[in-house]
Amino acid sequence: MARGIDEFDLIRRYFAPLTNGEPGALGLRDDAAWIRPDSGMELVVSADAIVSGVHFPTSTKPADVARRALRVNLSDIAAKGARPCCYTLALQLPDTVDEDWAAAFVSGLAGDQETYGVFLLGGDTTRTPGPLSLSINIFGQAIENKMIKRSSAGVDDDVYVSGTIGDAALGLASIMGDLAVDDAEDRAFLEGRFLQPEPRVSLGPALVGTAAASADVSDGLVADLGHICAASGVSAEIQQHRVPFSGAARRVVTDSQPLWTKLLTGGDDYEIVFTAPASARDRVISIASATGVSIMRIGRTIPVTDGIPAVSVRDETDNIVEAGFGGYRHFAGDVTRG
């Protein structure tokens, strides 16, 4: 194990308190944990692993690593219309990790556990000769048969997205020294959007019964809408000028179309992209108001042509400025291999 700390100490002193005394976690002192969904509910499970140097810069602070790992998973649960309850954590630690690191990492988890109302159900820690990595399985509860899938979009649905798109891609570029953001406030905002994404945990469950299909924006708006299209057998058109960009993003990007494209495809937004029939427009407005999350209608779904579900982005003169497909290949947040 890591310097000056062994596996059992790490679990007992740092991780066991994160179970919040929930009985199913058995204080992390057993081979397994138990979990029971409430009556009428099903468990929603999502698994996401992040690796240092691949999914986040190696310089990322331990508390930010913790928050990021938890939030990208919370985002998956939210996008399915479920409420998160707990998670397991498999940690692979290199020898460079010491007790200070562990303490800061755990404080990041503890803060987010309180923010999002989740607890640690179980896990595993092991050493690795490779980079630090974390694999989280997160559990949420959805009303039985009401989980919002990717595969249930119809033709002529409206396409919506929450929040703003592209900030995290700019933030990552700034962190990596690939993009100069002169204004300190804009830089802090954009980098914060990468380091501490805000999973839409209140919006997701509010969309149950209104959204037809939904996904979180992790691979990029075009790619994730593409996943919905591929799973549903539809295509989609979105208007670039309707996509919500933050003031900071607009100031940085100005009129560079390559940078606009980076926003649309960059990933790591952890917003929710969803479709809903036109008859649901008033309900969507009410949901935005009730949850305090901005929601923008950015396009619509259309029938598939040429047999391949696809996403087209059009500019104000109706030119296609970006296109993606359901099997869109993009490695989100890959900071080491470009």
Add this chain to the structure above:
Amino acid sequence: MARGIDEFDLIRRYFAPLTNGEPGALGLRDDAAWIRPDSGMELVVSADAIVSGVHFPTSTKPADVARRALRVNLSDIAAKGARPCCYTLALQLPDTVDEDWAAAFVSGLAGDQETYGVFLLGGDTTRTPGPLSLSINIFGQAIENKMIKRSSAGVDDDVYVSGTIGDAALGLASIMGDLAVDDAEDRAFLEGRFLQPEPRVSLGPALVGTAAASADVSDGLVADLGHICAASGVSAEIQQHRVPFSGAARRVVTDSQPLWTKLLTGGDDYEIVFTAPASARDRVISIASATGVSIMRIGRTIPVTDGIPAVSVRDETDNIVEAGFGGYRHFAGDVTRG
């Protein structure tokens, strides 16, 4: 991603078929999966990660890596008295992994899925600049409130263990070139016990209502019985001459006490160590007979002295030849750091 294969291809062509068309897995085409325990049942969850060069030799064949990863997790579920149903897999792949590797790895999983009646529920694949690693979360079903815990051993319980102990430790030593096993058949048997452990999936559920406390033997017999003792607030004494050793192990170890100790503490057996009150002896014999798994009574639990739950191993002259504690520090199967 790895040479000649990308993440989406890997999932679609190799991993999606492992869902066996189960509806909750959504064909691995969604952000999440769903799972519902049967009426009156609770879900039992266990998480275990294994890293190449740490938990198995880097030379291990891909199908053996797959089987080992799945079986160490199945063993946790079995030890809790639960029946396994499905698992998630987070794979971290170095660039050296190619399509042949993926095909062989998946065939190992597919074979074991059939053997053990489980399916792939979800997962995540990512590249890593480090070693190959796999993180599995496995799900089983146990009757509500009947999961067999570590913490429920009483004083004066009998202590039992299934199968034989120490074969895997000798097998690993042979694989690593640290131990010469001259007889080819013995060598194949011992190495096979390391590479392809046999989780006690029928024995575990049969112990519900009979075993007081239970754990699987992954860290080593002394350490895992120590975990039961620590969680239950008892100590235990076991008789070395009652611990079941295989013919192959006896032939290799002969009269070397250090090697006997290696068997008792070596780990990776994936047998079940459990306690039961003396009144259950007939039932334990019936369970062994019904499941076809040998079970040996090897000792008993005793009150804690000096405030520290401990395990003592005595030889036939009643000398203590090995002792361990609940917080016993041992890194099972650590093949790179000794």
